[in-house]
Amino acid sequence: AQSVSQHNHHVILSEAASLELGCNYSYGGTVNLFWYVQYPGQHLQLLLKYFSGDPLVKGIKGFEAEFIKSKFSFNLRKPSVQWSDTAEYFCAVIPGYSSASKIIFGSGTRLSIRP
Amino acid sequence: EPEVTQTPSHQVTQMGQEVILRCVPISNHLYFYWYRQILGQKVEFLVSFYNNEISEKSEIFDDQFSVERPDGSNFTLKIRSTKLEDSAMYFCASNEGYAGQETQYFGPGTRLLVL
Numbered sequence: 583a584q585s586v587s588q589h590n591h592h593v594i595l596s597e598a599a600s601l602e603l604g605c606n607y608s609y610g611g612t613v614n615l616f617w618y619v620q621y622p623g624q625h626l627q628l629l630l631k632y633f634s635g636d637p638l639v640k641g642i643k644g645f646e647a648e649f650i651k652s653k654f655s656f657n658l659r660k661p662s663v664q665w666s667d668t669a670e671y672f673c674a675v676i677p678g679y680s681s682a683s684k685i686i687f688g689s690g691t692r693l694s695i696r697p
Numbered sequence: 698e699p700e701v702t703q704t705p706s707h708q709v710t711q712m713g714q715e716v717i718l719r720c721v722p723i724s725n726h727l728y729f730y731w732y733r734q735i736l737g738q739k740v741e742f743l744v745s746f747y748n749n750e751i752s753e754k755s756e757i758f759d760d761q762f763s764v765e766r767p768d769g770s771n772f773t774l775k776i777r778s779t780k781l782e783d784s785a786m787y788f789c790a791s792n793e794g795y796a797g798q799e800t801q802y803f804g805p806g807t808r809l810l811v812l
Binding site: 614616618624625626627628631633672676683684685686687688689690 | 730732738739740741742745753755788790799800801802803804805806
């Protein structure tokens with residue numbers, strides 16, 4: 583079955599630390615890849631997405647992610663986190679190109695930033 | 698920037714009662730979705746809808762659930778006879794439906810509590 587795995591359930595960092603959140607998916611075909619963020623009390627917001635082309639994609643708020651096809655991975659990175667990055671981060675996959683396709687979400691990583 | 702909106706933000710109901718959750722997708726979008734997130738668990742796909750028909754539904758979306766687009770703007774999720782385990786946050790999403798534009802935009806959610 584198609585699935586998305588996020589390796590870290592809860593990550594705690596100090597401000598200015600570098601961040602990398604792992605994400606692996608299980609699907610052998612073409613995929614569209616996403617990272618969504620959910621700030622406390624708010625709804626899911628798109629952080630960045632990969633459809634094709636350059637496997638290093640840049641998103642909002644200084645986040646980036648790298649698609650490594652051979653590893654079925656799409657890890658999220660940020661060089662220097664801020665307290666305002668405290669949120670839950672969801673890796674997500676749409677298998678294939680169909681616009682009707684469902685999103686398959688990972689279980690989420692809760693990021694806590696110490697001021 | 699256009700947004701997906703949902704009403705109500707919170708709904709409390711008694712087990713066995715019917716509930717209708719409402720969503721207004723982004724106006725030029727063609728594909729509509731419902732997802733849910735039980736507290737502490739991952740976001741799960743329920744159903745996708747296009748051209749006034751269900752495109753895909755999950756195992757969760759049984760006969761107790763139905764969706765409808767009653768007019769040109771609203772997209773509703775009805776739960777006929779709620780169960781305790783239906784308590785969750787329900788998210789509506791929509792996308793434009795064009796190839797290469799599979800990004801789904803999410804609403805703020807409706808928190809449903811079944812007592």
